[in-house]
Amino acid sequence: MPAEKVVLLVDVQNIYYTCRQGFGRNFDYNQFWKMATHNADGTPREVVKAIAYAVDRGDEKQKQFQNILRAIGFQVKLKPYIQRADGTSKGDWDVGITLDAMEYAPEADTVVLASGDGDFGILVQRMQHKFNTHVEVYGVEQLTADSLISAADHYVPVQAELLL
Template identity: 55%
Template sequence: MRRVALLVDVQNLYYTARQAFACHVNYPKLWQAMVGEDDVAMARAYAIDRGDERQRRFQGILRDIGFEVCLKPYIQRRDGSSKGDWDVGIALDAVEVAPDVDRIVLASGDGDFALLAQRLRERHGCRVEVFGVRMLTAEALIQAANHFTAIEGDLLLRPAGGAGEPH
């Protein structure tokens, strides 16, 4: 059995699914699609913590599915801008786990991860698979991966149902 690491950029998936489809991601279905028959060595969902109850429920759902939820505080700057992404943390975790897995699955459309995907393949021999909202996933990331899966169809929840939303 192959070993797989799942790295999910929750903020990216939330905003791209909302923008493209006015939907949320179906995380239980996403888990199934990412794992297949493989053994999960690491499953992390990276999110920003605003501390509200709706977010806590959503984070509980992610934990119940099997994800370790990694949180960073939401930072509002004095000038009105905000900060909160996990790009460096995701990249560090991917490089750290690469020697111990056969596959790394990255759920994000962020083109900043293209170089990471390329390096994981070249230097660690990992198969890199990307899940993202097709119209909002960077072409460079798709090209750098061994395989791309579009988040659509049953990987989405219509607004009335669902596994919460992380905003």
């Protein structure tokens, strides 16, 4: 029997801020990779695509982090960080994640989305109905939208084993 095919999509900014707010700690991407690329019974999954969506502020620490993500196996997509004159900022990847999810979901048995953003609830439902794709969501429970948790086929709360 062929291995289950999986697509991994990580909303880096959402995961960073929710882990910091919820636990005061950082997300363990190595452990996430190990968990998301294997079934509950330990059988490996075939990674079709793995993308981490991040904001590029151009600092050296971020570049090192992005290189770590690449070494793990992620393609890193960067969007420039925009600081507006009124003090607000912009740098979200919702549209990019959605476009990639709809592109790669037909090639996968399972899409793993790491984000707590409730805007993705409708995306999860669309992938399930249009492509019959199983969707797993990883997020910090108290900061993950209920609509996203309920839309997912399987929800994995970020807990100690996924934190540094």
